[in-house]
Amino acid sequence: xxxxxxxxxxxxxxxxxxxxxxxxxxxxxxxxxxxxxxxxxxxxxxxxxxxxxxxxxxxxxxxxxxxxxxxxxxxxxxxxxxxxxxxxxxxxxxxxxxxxxxxxxxxxxxxxxxxxxxxxxxxxxxxxxxxxxxxxxxxxxxxxxxxxxxxxxxxxxxxxxxxxxxxxxxxxxxxxxxxxxxxxxxxxx
Amino acid sequence: xxxxxxxxxxxxxxxxxxxxxxxxxxxxxxxxxxxxxxxxxxxxxxxxxxxxxxxxxxxxxxxxxxxxxxxxxxxxxxxxxxxxxxxxxxxxxxxxxxxxxxxxxxxxxxxxxxxxxxxxxxxxxxxxxxxxxxxxxxxxxxxxxxxxxxxxxxxxxxxxxxxxxxxxxxxxxxxxxxxxxxxxxxxxxxxxxxxxxxxxxxxxxxxxxxxxxxxxxxxxxxxxxxxxxxxxxxxxxxxxxxxxxxxxxxxxxxxxxxxxxxxxxxxxxxxxxxxxxxxxxxxxxxxxxxxxxxxxxxxxxxxxxxxxxxxxxxxxxxxxxxxxxxxxxxxxxxxxxxxxxxxxxxxxxxxxxxxxxxxxxxxxxxxxxxxxxxxxxxxxxxxxxxxxxxxxxxxxxxxxxxxxxxxxxxxxxxxxxxxxxxxxxxxxxxxxxxxxxxxxxxxxxxxxxxxxxxxxxxxxxxxxxxxxxxxxxxxxxxxxxxxxxxxxxxxxxxxxxxxxxxxxxxxxxxxxxxxxxxxxxxxxxxxxxxxxxxxxxxxxxxxxxxxxxxxxxxxxxxxxxxxxxxxxxxxxxxxxxxxxxxxxxx
Numbered sequence: 001x002x003x004x005x006x007x008x009x010x011x012x013x014x015x016x017x018x019x020x021x022x023x024x025x026x027x028x029x030x031x032x033x034x035x036x037x038x039x040x041x042x043x044x045x046x047x048x049x050x051x052x053x054x055x056x057x058x059x060x061x062x063x064x065x066x067x068x069x070x071x072x073x074x075x076x077x078x079x080x081x082x083x084x085x086x087x088x089x090x091x092x093x094x095x096x097x098x099x100x101x102x103x104x105x106x107x108x109x110x111x112x113x114x115x116x117x118x119x120x121x122x123x124x125x126x127x128x129x130x131x132x133x134x135x136x137x138x139x140x141x142x143x144x145x146x147x148x149x150x151x152x153x154x155x156x157x158x159x160x161x162x163x164x165x166x167x168x169x170x171x172x173x174x175x176x177x178x179x180x181x182x183x184x185x186x187x188x189x
Numbered sequence: 190x191x192x193x194x195x196x197x198x199x200x201x202x203x204x205x206x207x208x209x210x211x212x213x214x215x216x217x218x219x220x221x222x223x224x225x226x227x228x229x230x231x232x233x234x235x236x237x238x239x240x241x242x243x244x245x246x247x248x249x250x251x252x253x254x255x256x257x258x259x260x261x262x263x264x265x266x267x268x269x270x271x272x273x274x275x276x277x278x279x280x281x282x283x284x285x286x287x288x289x290x291x292x293x294x295x296x297x298x299x300x301x302x303x304x305x306x307x308x309x310x311x312x313x314x315x316x317x318x319x320x321x322x323x324x325x326x327x328x329x330x331x332x333x334x335x336x337x338x339x340x341x342x343x344x345x346x347x348x349x350x351x352x353x354x355x356x357x358x359x360x361x362x363x364x365x366x367x368x369x370x371x372x373x374x375x376x377x378x379x380x381x382x383x384x385x386x387x388x389x390x391x392x393x394x395x396x397x398x399x400x401x402x403x404x405x406x407x408x409x410x411x412x413x414x415x416x417x418x419x420x421x422x423x424x425x426x427x428x429x430x431x432x433x434x435x436x437x438x439x440x441x442x443x444x445x446x447x448x449x450x451x452x453x454x455x456x457x458x459x460x461x462x463x464x465x466x467x468x469x470x471x472x473x474x475x476x477x478x479x480x481x482x483x484x485x486x487x488x489x490x491x492x493x494x495x496x497x498x499x500x501x502x503x504x505x506x507x508x509x510x511x512x513x514x515x516x517x518x519x520x521x522x523x524x525x526x527x528x529x530x531x532x533x534x535x536x537x538x539x540x541x542x543x544x545x546x547x548x549x550x551x552x553x554x555x556x557x558x559x560x561x562x563x564x565x566x567x568x569x570x571x572x573x574x575x576x577x578x579x580x581x582x583x584x585x586x587x588x589x590x591x592x593x594x595x596x597x598x599x600x601x602x603x604x605x606x607x608x609x610x611x612x613x614x615x616x617x618x619x620x621x622x623x624x625x626x627x628x629x630x631x632x633x634x635x636x637x638x639x640x641x642x643x644x645x646x647x648x649x650x651x652x653x654x655x656x657x658x659x660x661x662x663x664x665x666x667x668x669x670x671x672x673x674x675x676x677x678x679x680x681x682x683x684x685x686x687x688x689x690x691x692x693x694x695x696x697x698x699x700x701x702x703x704x705x706x707x708x709x710x711x712x713x714x715x716x717x718x719x720x721x722x723x724x725x726x727x728x729x730x731x732x733x734x735x736x737x738x739x740x741x742x743x744x745x746x747x748x749x750x751x752x753x754x755x756x757x758x759x760x761x762x763x764x765x766x767x768x769x770x771x772x773x774x775x
């Protein structure tokens with residue numbers, strides 16, 4: 001009986017080690033500061049991302065809703081573009097969707113020229129999908145080093161999965177907005 | 190023995206740990222919404238499971254919890270008005286971004302013995318709110334009617350609800366019993382739905398400037414509460430207890446009134462204690478008209494809704510609408526031309542009757558509508574000027590409906606105007622103040638609807654009751670949606686009467702709008718299951734060819750409605766675009 005129990009225990013230990021053994025991890029993707037947070041679509045989601053940075057005690061960041069080559073801080077290494085359309089936000093900014101898209105395209109061109117890295121985020125879920133928000137998704141994801149997404153934005157049509165494959169952009173999905181701070185903490189250096 | 194003791198201790202420890210986890214109580218909201226899903230796994234609004242039928246009475250609100258409150262009050266012996274008042278306070282807690290004690294509204298009541306009432310508890314411009322307060326140094330609008338302390342009119346919500354209770358309630362339930370469900374929701378909480386989470390998220394930028402609002406709607410990290418969180422508001426519970434105990438004076442005088450004045454003053458507001466103490470509800474008859482043999486009872490000025498709804502239906506009555514396919518190009522063109530004609534009149538004539546003559550008789554007359562209808566070209570879109578109805582003299586809101594089989598029914602639409610109103614939350618008392626001053630004209634000194642002290646801003650709210658030709662009730666309905674309200678309501682009425690649609694289908698079919706007298710056609714994308722009524726690319730092309738312009742998709746409204754069925758029961762349903770579900774009394 002004692003030998004049988006010892007054998008069971010040994011097997012359990014072996015399986016435990018196997019369960020916890022990991023394949024060698026891929027090199028984690030990280031983003032270097034200083035950072036600047038902006039919106040693509042003028043929803044307030046970019047302000048929530050600023051709050052997430054504060055939660056992580058990140059100090060070397062600024063926030064600018066209408067970021068452009070004319071007002072981007074000179075030492076920025078990463079632009080965090082938070083995608084989400086808001087007709088109220090666009091109205092408050094005095095622009096329409098086409099003007100916003102033009103701004104984003106200019107910003108992307110500048111970032112590519114200056115080798116500034118882009119991190120895309122979409123934290124508004126299904127509420128930030130639709131004709132208005134979707135205009136901004138592909139142009140931003142296409143040029144991003146990585147994309148962080150609240151998962152229910154992907155559920156109905158797997159748009160983010162499709163773009164991830166098309167542009168080879170790693171996607172990280174998380175359940176809720178409030179999980180975003182933790183996800184950011186792992187990739188901001 | 191020692192080994193056995195150790196094993197027994199280990200087992201006991203495990204048992205104790207399991208016991209704690211089983212008996213640990215989860216936070217539960219005041220009213221259960223278990224099993225009620227509003228959005229499917231693909232993000233589509235769920236259109237089924239929103240309705241109920243009863244052989245006694247029924248309540249339909251944009252929150253399932255609030256419909257449950259209505260049914261509870263009815264089951265306890267309250268009448269439709271008792272239920273409507275209890276629901277009004279409960280809705281203020283469970284949908285705080287659309288309505289509440291800091292706002293106002295309208296109610297249309299029809300009693301079984303044939304009395305019809307329009308209860309006007311619209312906000313009023315404070316005594317110090319003059320036109321120039323809303324202009325900058327260059328005489329242009331300064332933005333202060335939309336956000337901050339100057340944005341709020343004197344709230345009428347509490348006065349209106351208590352008036353209805355005291356004058357038309359059954360007398361079977363005390364004020365404390367009527368407010369108890371709302372207090373319980375404030376103390377025990379309610380689930381934040383997808384819809385509510387989106388509203389709280391969308392207000393994130395507004396809340397940046399208002400730390401009092403952040404205390405209630407943001408978590409400890411400064412992020413907006415998300416779907417699934419149980420939101421409690423003990424400050425609001427305190428306010429409701431004061432109202433329960435002291436009635437109207439508990440809100441319009443004393444500590445709550447002082448907190449309102451102080452909270453607004455912190456953000457440049459000019460409202461005074463005298464303003465609040467002097468607030469009065471106005472009670473008149475609803476504006477009325479007919480449509481194909483049915484009588485319409487709806488909102489009188491200062492709402493434009495009822496009058497303009499009746500005018501549009503009068504115009505449409507000149508055509509055989511039943512022969513047109515819903516949302517075909519011909520159908521859309523006719524409705525939109527009628528909308529534009531009526532909007533032109535609305536802009537010219539509709540305002541607070543205490544300050545300007547509103548030619549109601551003319552605007553709601555069949556002859557005037559016939560003359561306006563002559564301007565419609567069935568092949569071509571036009572833009573219109575206002576007519577002269579004197580020759581024939583002769584408006585981020587919530588709606589709920591209650592009815593019993595005896596024939597008593599109440600339609601209530603109430604609001605704080607924009608989502609979360611002015612952004613000013615009354616500190617320590619838990620409710621948002623309205624931004625109703627934005628419904629005035631703040632830039633045109635010639636407008637009949639310009640800001641003036643003591644005046645009510647124009648509204649579009651259209652709580653409506655439709656009666657059959659024998660005078661018995663047929664439909665009770667209304668919706669939020671700003672300047673799209675009355676055209677949304679009339680589309681439901683027409684679909685039921687002209688196309689004999691079920692009430693639920695009439696609500697679910699995509700709606701069309703054209704706000705204003707110029708061409709700017711807007712339409713809804715269809716709910717899942719209603720794609721057959723979609724406004725297709727071919728339809729859009731045909732409408733463009735006819736001259737309609739600035740065509741785009743839009744979203745608006747949530748109709749909560751009740752129908753009296755031929756078998757003597759009442760059927761209620763709630764709009765799947767929001768979180769509502771009707772509840773009947775067993």
